[in-house]
Amino acid sequence: MKTLYEKLLDAHTVRRIDAETVLLYVDLHVMNEYTSPQAFAGLHEAGRIVRHPDRHLAIVDHVSPTRAIASLDEVEDAGGRLQIETLAANCARHGLELIDLFDPRQGIEHVVVPDLGLAWPGMTILCGDSHTTTYGAFGALAYGIGTSEIEHILATQTVEHAVLKPMRITLTGTPGPGVSAKDMVMAVIAHIGPNGAAGHAVEWEGPAVAGLGMEGRMTLCNMIVEAGARVAIIAPDIKALAHLNGRAHAPQGADWNALQAQAANLYSDPGAAFDREVALDVSEIAPLVTWGTSPDQAAPIMSTIPEPTSDADRRALAYMDLAAGTPLNTIRIDRAFIGSCTNARIDDLRAAADILRDRRVADGVTAICVPGSKAVRQQAEAEGLDVVFRAAGFEWRGSGCSMCLAMNDDVAARGERLASSTNRNFEGRQGRGARTHLMSPAMVAAAAVTGRLTDVRML
């Protein structure tokens, strides 16, 4: 009896290295402009070649400007421009596929890869970005790596994998109005802590997971990283296959039939042993917002900031300039941001637009929407969502990681407070001294129109 993680691990183990490490085969390696340059430099210094040029895909996303530009010369930041140029040069030198700034497929890597139909059940997909776990929603073994490991994959198409302990998170119940996948994963992180899934491969299971669409499932697999999970995965079902079918790189004909047959075996055997089990009834959760500087420091929107119980809590409150006992729905914001690999897919934009329709962003609030990819942006425009965002007073931008980590020119100023649909509220994450409150896209939209953190169910 094996868990899904163990089945995927077995199928990709080239050999065992020691009691706790295997050499894992990498089916697809995705890379970006900011964590890959030193990997190529290392490869070149050692005089090595890329073993399988057809198993890599490079996408420019982290430093992408989100304002329209006609050429790379208009990227004002010299460092970012150099990273973009270096990625292009490295891809050209080794014959690797590149999606650059001006490619119509461009977007955040974890939005683009599933949209192109490159995340298949049963694959291993690695990328130099912690949120690579997103692809687990399709039953792929996927996780983030460092730059040395990127170099290792370029040279060997394998990676040293420290075997993880399987953990199961079961979601039951029916979510109430206003409760999204983001609230579910935030509730789990608040429950188990920022370290609660460390060293584990998380499998999401249960009727509330099955009830989610693929975009919500991607949000779950993406953000559980903030509880320390190295891998997150969901057994592929008919929804996963339907989402994949017909996309640009999805298998066709006999290959499609073979993939379906393979996917049918991708589940944890009944009775397979999990090292840790967590269960949550989603009918009991409310929309959440974070109040601190760690993603687990979150509470239901209609509650108050809890009393600090540690030095870390006190430091977080000082940084956030908040006091225990303050009702969360009285906290005023300066900025609203809808974007990121966690929450900038089409369903996320639809949910936000539903709130923004016939409403206006509050005076004094700067609001921007950064669709997850050009394809998402185009789809949204086809549905008229851009009109809704713009009419409400949101800026409608180009795609990229943007203010999620503020490596491009979308940066919040010191002291500014943000409602953000992203994944990390760390000190300085969205700008030095900026204060981030994480929440769902609909909750960001609600905060934007009232000018304060707001229970979306009350609008």
Next chain:
Amino acid sequence: MTPFVVHTGIAAALPAPNVDTDAIMPKQFLKRIDRAGLAEGAFHDLRQDSDFVLNRTPWNRASILVCGENFGCGSSREYAVWGLMQWGIRVIVAPSIAGIFFGNCEKNGLLAITLPAADVAVLSGLATDGDTARMEVDLPAQTIRHGRGETAFDISEMRKTLLLDGKDHIARTLEYEADIAAYEHARRRLNPLLK
């Protein structure tokens, strides 16, 4: 990679939990294509506070960090490890260390040690006093020697061997070329999807 055998140096206590890689290496230092010049970035924003431990004597010369839970969480950026190494850090000790960061440490010859919280608390206490902050980390013997005796630690054979030799992980994996080729051959037969 830099070999690690025995290291003696000053330990600094950084007991806060969940110190993330954004804090270890802020975004303004990530716009480069090489690994150089990152010492300045190490804990850059935290070092703006003159009371921050690495600003104070003797910890401004610290080469061992005794940290809190979940050290190195968040972003995968290996820049964090390069910056710590360039700042002079050779050893990190914590009750838990985040997964990607831990892997990045071992690829660069930075010895990352996890110990039970009680052991870390002892080391943290010693590190807090300038008179007892000096420690010797002995990898072959798997022990940390300090003013109150010594604290043993565990490490896998593979990691220990690679750290002691300073050997490149890729060079070691390339010794398994026959296994990789055999896997690819078998996989092609078993799975026509991955050609």
